Amino acid sequence: MIVAEQKPLAEIKSMVAPYSRIVIMGCGTCVKTCFAGGEDEVATLASALRLAFGKEGRDIKVDELTVERQCEDEFIHPAAPQVVKNQAVLSLACGAGVQMIASRFPKIPVLPGVNTTFIGVLEKAGLFAEKCLGCGNCILDDFAGVCPISRCSKKLLNGPCGGSQDGKCEVSPEIECAWQLIIDRCRAFGQLDKLKTYVPPKDWRPSYAGGPRKLLREDHVI
Ligand code: SF4
Ligand code: SF4
Numbered sequence: 001m002i003v004a005e006q007k008p009l010a011e012i013k014s015m016v017a018p019y020s021r022i023v024i025m026g027c028g029t030c031v032k033t034c035f036a037g038g039e040d041e042v043a044t045l046a047s048a049l050r051l052a053f054g055k056e057g058r059d060i061k062v063d064e065l066t067v068e069r070q071c072e073d074e075f076i077h078p079a080a081p082q083v084v085k086n087q088a089v090l091s092l093a094c095g096a097g098v099q100m101i102a103s104r105f106p107k108i109p110v111l112p113g114v115n116t117t118f119i120g121v122l123e124k125a126g127l128f129a130e131k132c133l134g135c136g137n138c139i140l141d142d143f144a145g146v147c148p149i150s151r152c153s154k155k156l157l158n159g160p161c162g163g164s165q166d167g168k169c170e171v172s173p174e175i176e177c178a179w180q181l182i183i184d185r186c187r188a189f190g191q192l193d194k195l196k197t198y199v200p201p202k203d204w205r206p207s208y209a210g211g212p213r214k215l216l217r218e219d220h221v222i
Helices: 009-016 039-055 073-083 095-104 178-189 192-196
Strands: 002-006 021-027 061-067 088-091 110-112 114-124 127-132
Touching (some): 009 088, 009 110, 039 061, 061 073, 073 095, 178 192
Parallel strands (some): 021 061, 021 088
Antiparallel strands (some): 114 127
16 A cells, blocks of 8 residues: 655644635545545544634634545546635645646645655554555565565665674664565575575666656556
């Protein structure tokens, strides 16, 4: 999932301050799962903003609306009547959702209410961990299913660096050494020899370094 974190209330308040009527738009998928922008977070944030502006004697109308996915027009479309009644949208979706709303409503300012952080997993209750940088050419098969790009602090394709201690990365004891995990898993499969092969530098052109990417599925074009 895409993991995001809600911005601090003070920052959000300052973004919406120029407007007297806004809609907070939640997204019912990734950001809901990571407690940043689902229906509950929309309701809590709306109350907090009403309270904060109310204390200053300002009457700002805050609408609430959550769609299933802000990154697909099909789900945004039914929200249009409520959106256009407002002066601005405060989107609690990831950066893709915010930009989708912005392109769908060209005359309405769209403000980001969350910081989009990474592609990751729920490791345990309340703890999300980064697992993928969306490099565009997955090489997990060479690394026993552990991504050295997103999980090794030095992004080493020919690790380890030699600095890990007790399975933890030398950069921080909070980080598991990705190369320790790769070696442990290869050992478990009986594929340790695989790691003796030099891995050439990665071609980063399919990654974000190659500019904005698109994916065309011709079999789904109508
Ligand atoms: S190799 Fe690339 S696509 Fe695969 S998990 Fe790592 S960053 Fe993601
Ligand atoms: S200690 Fe492990 S995870 Fe950290 S930089 Fe070195 S090889 Fe990568």
